Amino acid sequence: MKLSALTVTVLGTLAFSSQALARDTINIVGSSTVFPFATTVAERFGETTEFNTPKIESTGSGGGLKLFCAGVGVDEPDITNASRRMKVSEFETCQENGVEEITEVMIGYDGIAIANSKEADQFEVSLRDLFLALAKDVPDPDGGEELVANPYKTWKDVNSDLPDVAIEVLGPPPTSGTRDAFAEIAMEGGCKTFDWIADIKGEDKSKYKSICHTVREDGAYVEAGENDNLIVQKLEANEDALGIFGFSFLDQNTDKLQGSIIDGVKPTFDNIASGDYPVSRSLQFYIKNAHVGTIPGIQEYANEFTSEHAWGPDGYLPPKGLVPLPEDMRKKIAKRVRNLEPMSSPE
Missing domain, CATH: 3.40.190.10 (Periplasmic binding protein-like II)
Structure with a gap:
């Protein structure tokens, strides 16, 4: 009954x-x-x-x-x-x-920071760069309105102005609100810069979300659990890696980490409060x-x-x-x- x-x-x-x-x-x-x-x-x-x-x-x-x-x-x-x-x-x-x-x-x-070790150079990326680096499927680099399995191995592959180092990003698992927000704000923010993908939203929201929010699973994105301290330790051990977590956690670890500049804006308290920082x-x-x-x-x-x-x-x-x-x-x-x-x- x-x-x-x-x-x-x-x-x-x-x-x-x-x-x-x-x-x-x-x-x-x-x-x-x-x-x-x-x-x-x-x-x-x-x-x-x-x-x-x-x-x-x-x-x-x-x-x-x-x-x-x-x-x-x-x-x-x-x-x-x-x-x-x-x-x-x-x-x-x-x-x-x-x-x-x-x-x-x-x-x-809160802002979502993309950070790396202070021993390395500070990253400066766009939302488009982040999408191309981390999405499972991306627009064909050879042109046209087709998606292909993400072929990018290094940041320089994504954008010639970026470092020639392997893409390795440590971030939270699917159960995390930070992961959800990163997908919705950062990944989708870069995804919709491709007009033909943005047009899909009006036709098939489910397909659009799948394209824009699905993270690659070939090792470039590493799920590091819900323990942000573990990400800090791994970033200290690997200066080429980037980590994803809330600004508040970056703010507590500025002796070890530096936040990446995204679309020309630094992840700071004032920039988040004003709405200028694009991933908040x-x-x-x-x-x-x-x-x-x-x-x-x-x-x-x-x-x-x-x-x-x-x-x-x-x-x-x-x-x-x-x-x-x-x-x-x-x-x-x-x-x-x-x-x-x-x-x-x-x-």
């Missing part, structure tokens, strides 16, 4: 209420990019309030949303961090599993409203995160690399958090 969504929600809530005393610590999962910001807030929260320090696990945005949307109950996460917005399919999964009221909280901006995205977390008032401290943690002394321009998060939202947006979102306003489908 298939239960209705309402029945699932009611049964889940009743079961949750009976188990609630089994957990008195907030359980947070999700994005490795948001992880350092969430950890900073959690530590401050644990030190300055009567509540326990929240437990935070870095699972990647996709992995976190999968766990978050699995259901309501003491064994399920209360909050998930994400370096991209929730997808419509994920929202629908949440609804089907009884996670019906969700509050979306955008916390600020929003960061957010999602609250499972059914858990508020049962797992202690969720509302208070969210209030702390969205307080001016945390996420404001003079707060303790910008020095960690978070690029603040404009003041009017911060006020609007802080009010949303206080009222636990549920989101509608993210279409």
